[in-house]
Amino acid sequence: MNDEVDGGWASSAQAWIVEQGEEGDYGRRAVLDAPMLARIEGRSFARALDVGCGEGRFCRIMQRLGIRTTGIDPTEALLARAKQLDPAGDYRPGRAEDITEEAQFDLVVSYLTLIDIPDIETAIVKMATALRPGGTLLIANLTSFNTANMPDGWRRDGDGVARFSIDHYMEERPIWIAWRGIRLQNWHRPLSTYMTLLLNQGLQLRLFTEPRPTAGDPAQIARHLRVPYFHIMEWQKPA
Numbered sequence: 001m002n003d004e005v006d007g008g009w010a011s012s013a014q015a016w017i018v019e020q021g022e023e024g025d026y027g028r029r030a031v032l033d034a035p036m037l038a039r040i041e042g043r044s045f046a047r048a049l050d051v052g053c054g055e056g057r058f059c060r061i062m063q064r065l066g067i068r069t070t071g072i073d074p075t076e077a078l079l080a081r082a083k084q085l086d087p088a089g090d091y092r093p094g095r096a097e098d099i100t101e102e103a104q105f106d107l108v109v110s111y112l113t114l115i116d117i118p119d120i121e122t123a124i125v126k127m128a129t130a131l132r133p134g135g136t137l138l139i140a141n142l143t144s145f146n147t148a149n150m151p152d153g154w155r156r157d158g159d160g161v162a163r164f165s166i167d168h169y170m171e172e173r174p175i176w177i178a179w180r181g182i183r184l185q186n187w188h189r190p191l192s193t194y195m196t197l198l199l200n201q202g203l204q205l206r207l208f209t210e211p212r213p214t215a216g217d218p219a220q221i222a223r224h225l226r227v228p229y230f231h232i233m234e235w236q237k238p239a
């Protein structure tokens with residue numbers, strides 16, 4: 001598969017599987033998992049769709065809460081890994097833009113996938129359509145402040161102090177980023193792009209948080225406190 005076509009996912013899949021392990025990478029393990037789970041636990045979600053499920057880690061977590069999960073992802077090698085770890089699980093090849101289910105799911109999850117999806121307008125329409133009335137769309141995303149820094153990342157200023165610069169914030173664009181054998185295309189979009197598309201679906205915002213790290217070495221924690229990394233949004237489809 002040509003990297004330009006799939007955003008680098010086929011070429012990066014094996015390194016991605018190593019990076020995530022069973023516990024997830026730092027952002028998932030120490031920042032996002034707990035607040036994401038707090039929005040799911042104890043609620044009566046029977047069926048969930050995990051859009052861009054990758055190697056299925058969050059599907060497996062939701063299943064442990066008694067939720068019937070369907071994971072979709074366009075990257076074959078990641079789906080194969082999901083199937084290997086969870087042979088009875090429901091994992092299907094597919095892109096968010098091509099979801100065909102209508103009003104089927106109590107919960108639709110997008111766990112760090114909005115930045116990977118090229119046609120975000122269609123994808124958000126499809127995610128909202130897949131929800132049954134009253135259902136919940138739970139999103140974890142890289143903040144737009146963060147993606148506006150890509151691909152330069154942190155840089156040292158003249159005094160040797162690490163600085164994080166945001167630029168071209170209003171300009172929607174694909175950006176290639178690379179680390180530890182992974183090379184992927186992410187999309188930077190202003191936050192208003194996502195908010196407007198979600199509001200246009202008639203979804204109602206129930207929660208917006210910017211979670212803080214709960215673990216990690218002091219440098220990792222400091223980085224996440226200095227700069228916005230992630231946000232979590234919970235949207236509800238009116239009943």
Ligand SMILES: C[S@@+](CC[C@H](N)C(=O)[O-])C[C@H]1O[C@@H](n2cnc3c(N)ncnc32)[C@H](O)[C@@H]1O
Nearest residue numbers: 009052053054074075095096111112113116117
């Ligand atoms: C950053 S990973 C997140 C994977 C998983 N949700 C997690 O948190 O570990 C992004 C995932 O989105 C998938 N993806 C890429 N393009 C997509 C699209 N158009 N629709 C749905 N998923 C897509 C990739 O294959 C990859 O598994």
